[in-house]
Amino acid sequence: MTSEDFLAALRAVGEQGYHHRHPFHVRMNAGELTPDEVRRWVVNRFYYQRSIPRKDAAILSNCPEREVRRAWLHRIVDHDGHEGSEGGIEAWLRLAEGCGLKRAAVLAGEGLLPGVQFAVDAYVNFARTEPWPVAVASSLTEMFAPDLMAERLAAFRAHYQWVPESAFDYFRSRVTQARVDSGEALGLTLRWCDTPELQRRAVEALRFKCDVLWSLLDAIDHAA
């Protein structure tokens, strides 16, 4: 595939399989979730959020290219935070608190659904076992995240006014951060998935990642 065809194949996977079309997500954006459903989503999605640094560290661990590791490292810091900057995991905990959940309960994984745990663990395991350029490609759902985040932020402000504005820092920060991150990840994917076999596996990796996110919502939707 040329770079253009490769990029088109990646985009087609996201347009078809990204979780913005999941019924639970459609109901969320339409303002149709009950407070309990919102909280269930927040608690379960937290398991995904807290696992991201472990996924990114697995990519680092598999990558022998120092320059790539240097470019990828900030993702761990973005989520774990560092002195003077709270990071995405802490921001998500404040979203949970804004939704009326207890911080300790969220950290203890109360209400975490097996299907969510299986899907997220599969994602971390994928990053551990696949070649690092393929694992990088699996993160390309970020290409579709900024639009989704912007819509989600508008939907929460419009429909879930019982959640305070201060809880939305995570959504706000990801609109721009996901744009930068997906640009980086796309550049690395185009550069390092440089054989037909790796290109094919990159497209499959993105499909797999879409399945992970979709399965999360399946489990959350069916827990009613």
Place this chain on the structure above:
Amino acid sequence: MTSEDFLAALRAVGEQGYHHRHPFHVRMNAGELTPDEVRRWVVNRFYYQRSIPRKDAAILSNCPEREVRRAWLHRIVDHDGHEGSEGGIEAWLRLAEGCGLKRAAVLAGEGLLPGVQFAVDAYVNFARTEPWPVAVASSLTEMFAPDLMAERLAAFRAHYQWVPESAFDYFRSRVTQARVDSGEALGLTLRWCDTPELQRRAVEALRFKCDVLWSLLDAIDHAA
């Protein structure tokens, strides 16, 4: 074991098995290595140096404790460097150049011995597959590194004057850095290896790591 007994057991392993007693190391410090032997050591030890961030990323990937990950992350940066700071891998490449080696050849692994590769890969694999507190304990050879680095620096200045002082940045920086790092790692080991079973595995992990470093020098010594 009490903390005191546990610490004593760890120290005993290092005093007995750390590579400062290896014949090749004794000859190095006595000024008895030929320039070719020094270069062979530098090229092969580079494979260890460049693998350290992958080992530390494996520990991060296995660790669900955000605070621990935040404390451990700087090790990756210390070796890989970041904008405006070259890092340990680059410093080692300058040592190699100071010894008359070509940078490209070192990066391509020319002269890398199979026994060295096996030992280093075993170390990275250990960090990937063992519980993270046990993998942390394996890094405790750092407790013995500052003295060794100080002696090595003095030996190089005294006996290998064909290597310019500017090549010794790595040795210099590690004297203090290893002291800080080993303090951190020891604190984590005492805190998180909190069962008899984990304590036993921590002591074994340190013995294993001593074996890794010892095997490196065996392979280098026998390649003559």
